[in-house]
Structure formats: C-alpha cells, structure tokens
Amino acid sequence: MIIFKFHKGFSLTVLFILSSAIMGLAQDFDFNANLQNAYNEVTKLRLAHAKQLSSKESPNNGYKILVDCLADAVNVYASESEAEYEKLVDKVDDALDVIEDLDTKAPQQRQLRAEIKFYLALVQMKLGHETKAGMTVMSAYKLLEENKKLFPNYTANNKILGVIHVLIGSVPENYRWITKMLGLKGNIDQGIRELEIATQDKITGFEAKFFKLFIQSYILPINDKVRTEVNEFVQKYTDSELALFLGVAISEKDNKSDQAWKTLQKVQIGNGYLPLPIFDFYTADIYLQKGNYAKAESYYQAYLKKFKGHSFIKDSFYKLFITNYLSGKNQQATAFLQNINQYGKKLSESDKAAQKFYDNYTKTKQLPNKNLLQARLAIDGGYYKEALENIKDINENTLSSNLDKADFNFRKGRIYQNLGDTDLAIPAFERSIAFAQSLDTHFGASSSLQLGYIYQKKKDSKKAISWFEKALSYKKHEYKNSVDNKAQAAITDINN
Template sequence: MKSRNIHIISKTTRIISFLLIYSLQFNNNCNAADFDFTPNLQKAYSEVFKLRVQAGRELLTKENPKNPFRIYVEDFADMAELINSENEKQYEKLLSKEDERLEAIEDLDEKSPYNRFLRAEIKLHWALIKIRFGHEVKAGYNVIQAYKLLEENQKLFPSFLPSLKSLGCLHVLIGSVPDKQRWIPKLLGLRGNIQLGMNELRSAAKDKVWGTEARFCTTFIQAYVLKYDAKQNTEMLQFVDSQSDNMNINMVATAISLKDNRTEQAIELLKKTPKDANYLYFPIFELYKAETQLFKGNYPQAVSSYQTYLRNFKGQTFLKDTHYKLFLCHWLLGDEKKTKLYLSKINEGGNTIAESDKAAQKFYENFQKTKTLPSKALVKLRLLFDGGYFEEAQQELSTLSEKSFTNTKDQAEFNYRAGRIFQKLNQLDKAISYFERSVAITGSQEWSFAPNSALQLGYIQQQKGQKNKAKAHFEQAIAYKNHEYKTSIDNKARAALTEMGY
C-alpha cells in the first residue's frame, strides 16, 4: 500500500508541478504585529521577482532576520537561484532551511492570515526545488500540505487575496487532471475546478497589489493548460511592455512565443530582455536564441547558442533535448561525424523531467531499436511549422504526399503535420481529413501523432460548435497511453472538456 501511495503522490506531483513557480507574491496590507511587510521588504521582493536577486538580498540585510517577510523573500531568492543553477551541493547545503523557516513563521501570530499563507508558499517553493532535483515524492507531500494550509486560510479569511490567488492556480491545475486520474487528487484531499480557479484569478487581477501577479499567472495558465489565441497574445505583449524591467515576465513571454509558433515575436522579445549585470544570468535564454535560429534554418548559429548553453549550465534539465537539437543541426548540415557524436550524447546525461528531454530520450531509444533516422523532409516541415512559418511549410508540403514515405510512422507524421499546417492557415476541412488519416494510420502504436491529431480535431469541432464530436475527440486524445506528451495533451483535453461543461 505504501508503494502505491508513493506512486499516486509522484503522479499527482508531475501533473501540477510546472506552475508552482508562479505562486509567489502576497498582499501588503499587514496588520498583525508579527508580520511587518515594510516598504524596503516590498522592494526586496520586487527585485527578486524581477530576477535582480543580488539587489534584493542587499535590501534584506537592512531588515530584522526574524521578520517573516524577510524569511519568505530569502526563501524566494534561494529558489530562484537553485532552479536556475541546479547546483546539487548548494541544494544539500540549503535543504535544512525549509524546516527552519517554516518553524520560525509557525510560531508567530496564528491570527494573521500570513501565518498559513507564507508557510504554504515556502512549501510550494520547496516542492518545485525538489522536483527539479528529482525528489518527486517529497515534493508531492509539500504540495498536499501547502494546498491544505491555503484552503484552511481561505475558510478563516475569505477576503484575503493572497490565498485566493494561490488557490486559483492550484484549482486550475488540479481541475485539468483527466477523468480517469481524478481519483488521485480526490484521494489526497485536493479539489480542482478550472472555472473556479480562473474566476479566483480574475478577482485577484482587480487588486492593486495582486493584479500584476494574477495576470501573470493567468497568461501562463492560458498558454500551457488552456487555449491561447491571438487576443490573449496581444494582451501578453502589452503586459510585457508595461513591465519592461522584469526579466521574469520577459522570459515567460519568450517561452510562450516559441511554444505558440511565433519565432519572429520571440526574436523581438529577446531583443527587449533586460541585460545588465544586476540581473541573474539565466542560461535558458541561450536555448531560446538557439531555437529561433533552428526554426529559421540558420543551423550554424543555432549550434553556437546550444553550445553556449551547455558551457554555462551545470544542471541536468534540457541536456537531452539540447543534444538532440545539436544532432538535428549537424544532421541537416550533413556533418556525419558530429551527427553520430550528438546522437550518442542524448543518452549520456541529463534527466527526463521535462517533456522535451523525455521525447529526446525516446527518439534515441527508438533509433537504437530500428537503426533508422526520420525523414529529413518531415523534420524540415516540422521546424518550419514550429517556427510559425506556415506559408513556407505549405510550399514544402506541396512537394510531398503520403506516398512519398515508405514506413507507417512517417506516413502518420506526414498527415499530422499537414493537418496542423492547414489548421493554422484556417483551411479546416483539409485539416480534418489529414488529422483523421493520421489517427487511422497510427492505430494502437505509441506515437504522439494520433493523440495530438485527436486533440486538434476536438478544438476544430469545438470551434464549429459540434459539441458532441468535440467531446468524443478530446476523450479519444486522453485515452492514448505511453506517449511522450501525455501529460500536456491530457491536461489540455481535460481543460477543453471542462470548458464545454463536461
């Protein structure tokens, strides 16, 4: 039974972990004597949130070490640095700080809503840190404890916006868990509801203190859990412009742009990224630069940025994906020696916490089984699409057909890629026929093309008002097992079903 519980906690943690980093701000209307959120501490928090971590730490030295807000901001700063560096020795050194800080706050005024809220936030910080360092079960316990503290706080102080904002994020994430897995959070006492969570975030967005953070969280959730459209993209760009000195917001906006096939937009955002020495250096920006060059077909420039990431990042995240991308670049450049080198490196290091790393590892393992590389034509088609160059992708597509490929997997991928291209060009009837063909060809194979196609069919039919057909396809997307994008596809399908009232 114990091993089953551990499995449940680990699985739940995977489902909701990726958004915890954004539950990080709190109200400044503090009345209890123990909780003094001074203007200087507010400034320190703001600096850390913008990723000017050292400036924030310097401001903290002027405050009483026992002030719970100083304790909280120190914890926030530690989290930002640990997640960025993935420094194992520093992690071991700081691990005891979690309990020390929680005990220091717990002993303070229990009548203050900040007592439970700050403890919950510290637990969420350390949940994310533990996930990054591969301790998912321990992180799962943190999430459960934090959730229960926040729920209790909301019952005791229903108008306290910080709890409302943090619970909003968790309610959306837990509410996006697919039907067949909903017993897991229920068993653990976690309650989720997408509409409730979004309403909570919208309420928090009206607050003069919490408005920016709530909007930040809403944008992230919309892009990574729900649906993201042109209107929301415009609002995100306006948000970035209004916070031009905030590297954190710029970083997330760049990631969303790349995810949403907006390479040219990502390039412009990278130009606006704050670059002076006051900001913490984030190697992830090197990956963003590399991605923009890869999508544009500038492979030597992409190689340079990927290698810069490898030189400057000492952790394990995105290593497999980076080596996979370096393999792609050299393969497309025709450098056989480096192609073999980077193909082998996919299996030599890094972890598989991120879906892109998981996909890279699966690519390597499939190659070892089949000794067959994918079609270069399909790879180029995918890169053009991923970059948002849809008309160029359509031109490449016009030179191909299903008969251009001899194996079933390539045929399934061709139809999926064609469907996505025509979907983006708003030629929906063509897109539907290609998606349906991809599903038919895939059959019971553990490829991601069929669940992805089913998800997109659901979106198209939802757009057309064909509610029953959309429901069937979202459920079909969830039913596929063991593909590398299962978590994200299931979350999106579940969210769409909830939006339609199922």
C-alpha cells in the same frame, strides 16, 4: 468594580510593555516599502539586490522570510542544483518554524507558510522529486483552505490557491479518485477567477498575473485575448527578466518565433540580473526554425557550456544532431546522437522525445526524412507557408514507414489548421491517427487533441469531447502529461 491604582512609574512601565507587545505582533507581518522593493527585485530576477534589501529587516518579520525563501527557490529552480536544493530544504524548514511561532491570529501566518511550501514544490517538481512535490502542494493547499475558512475576505489566499485549483481541475478523469481521496477540491474556472482577483493587488499582482498567463498558455488553448495580455505584460515589465522569460516561452509555445525574437532583444545582460542560459536555448531554437543551422549550433553549444542543470540537455544534443544532419554533415550528426543517451535527464517532454528518438535510431538505424523535419521546424516557428513548401513533393507513397506517414499527416494537419483551412486539416489528422495505431508515438494523441480543438471552435461540443476523450485514451507517449492536461481542461471547459 475593583479599581487597581499604581504609582505613575509603574503605570508607564506596564503601558510600555503592553505597547511593545502589540508593536511586536504588528511587526510579525510588516510588508513595508523596503521589503516590497526587495520582493519586486526578486520578480525581476535581481536576487542579490533583493537579499541585500531584505537583510536590513528583522529576521522575525514574516515577509522578510518570504522574500528570502522566494529568492532562494528561484535561484535553485534556475540552476537545478541538487546541492543547493538540499540547502533550500533546510532553509525552508527553519523559515516555517519561525513563521509558525508568529501571530496565529493573523491571516498571513498560514498564507506565507503555504506560499513558501508552494515555491519549494515548484523546485521539487523541476528536479524530478514529484512525490515530494505532490505532498508539499497538498500541505500548502490545506493551509490555504483553512485560512480561507478563518479569513474569507482575505484575498491574498487567491494567488496560490488559484494555481492549485487549476491543477486539480486539469487532472484527467481516471485520476480524479486520487484528488477525492486526498480531499482536494477545485476546478479551472474557479482557479482562473481567483487568479484574476489576485492580479488586482498592487504589489503581488505581478506574480498572480505571471501564473495566470502561464496557465492560460500551457494548460488551456491560447487565444487572441491571452496573446494580447502576454504582450501587454511584457511591455509593462520590460525591466523584469521573469516577465521577458514568460513572453519568450509563450511565444515559442504558440509557434510565434518572430514575436519571441522581439522579446529576446529586451533581455538585459549583467546589471545584477540572474544569468539565464535558457535564453541561449530559445535563441538557438529560433535560428533552427529559420534554417540558420550554423547560428543555431553556436547557441546550443553556448547553452550546454553555461547550464549545469539537466533540462533540455538531451534536447540540445538532439537539435545539434539536426543542425548537422540538415547541413549534410552526417558523421558529426551521429556523434551528437550518442550524447543524447549519455547526458541530461528524461524529465521534460522534449528531453523524453530526444531520448526516444535516440532509442529508435539505435534499433532501426533510420534517419528522419529531411523535408518532413524541415516542415516540423518551420511549423514550430510559425512559418506555415514555408512548411507547406517543404512537404509539397511528399505524399504517403513516397514514405516507407507508418511512423513517417503519421508524422507527415500530422504536420499537414497543423499547417492547414493554422492557415485556417480546417476542411483540409481534419482528414489529415484522421489519417495521422490511422497510421499511428499500434505505434509508440504521440501522433495519435496529438492529432486527437487538435481535432478536439477544431470541433470545439466549431461549437460541436459532442464531437469535441469525443476527440478529447480519445486523446486521453492513449496510454503512453512522450507528450502524455501535456496532452492529457489540455484535453481534460478542454472537457471541463465545455461541461461548465
């Protein structure tokens, strides 16, 4: 054994250097109380305050970098600014370079890089850069899978990995070859389980719960358990603008406008919160569904004035057409129709639907049946008895086109389905499918999806899968992405 002896001063110097190095590694990923507060401020959408808190931390702390990137990504996601997106890409590149040089033996090194990439991918998807988003998600996935092998007990992997596994599991069967070729593996049940584990984290559990509820509401069929979880989530985090947004969005998606309205009343204006014009849009939708066209128009106009991005611009002009058309102001209504073609982008499904309505109108010059339109709006709000009243004087003989007949039967099917009368809903959906044949419309696919849900609820798996597969078979319509994702998710659920 060789024993090295040094004088006391040298020994203390070596000890100081070694301890400093160890402390430096520990501080590479220090999610301290201040940064936890900053992270919470981001989830509340109080971004300026979050940045103010994080500015006190070392620029080489991985969690400080994560919080800053998340705040920047949320800001660009909300604003849809291409100029700010370009800045975000540069910031993310710099951030990833810094984290890559941090302690490679720490599980946070890959996890935080993956999370930052995932946030960037969400922004890329929102702005329509779908190819880039796909590549970014794949890069995040590979980092997390590698991290999972190296650190199998590190549960922080589950949050983003859970979301990606659900997305992989909801890819339609005819596109599965792509995920296999890219080495992407996962399914919906696996992803939900991982997200459930991630929700237990005291700090980042909010974000995991947000993703889980979003997925269960937008990809999977909403049930009473999910509705309860959403309401509890909103009640628990009333100071979070992000939680309130989720509550409103899901209630609107679930045809529960009265619940959406209650949540909207909790939204705080000012006080450091990020301004979200989308709340004006949702408010307008509720007024439209209730038949208060003047109020609806004022809020759609407010949304168009405040929001400088592209989402729901075409849809807003389409709904301004509706408010005027149903108010008997046809000249003003057709003027708004022209704006559909001039403004916004065809990225969201509702914007695609608005553009499609304009394109059909320019060819046919036919305006929609007012009673059918009012029934659709009432259904969207969850006012099913009112919707039934709207169509009481309509039958197939009073409608001139197969498109209107398909629309009428689909609306009738949705009314009876939501009123719990599936014996009347089933033939209505089947009639809608029959009239939608050879038409460029979503009614065939949407009716097939709802029939799948009906038979799934009846525990008739064979018929349910048959209808879900039929929903997937429609090659092109304005709601194809969401219908296909839901149909494939349902098939996966039945087969597991």
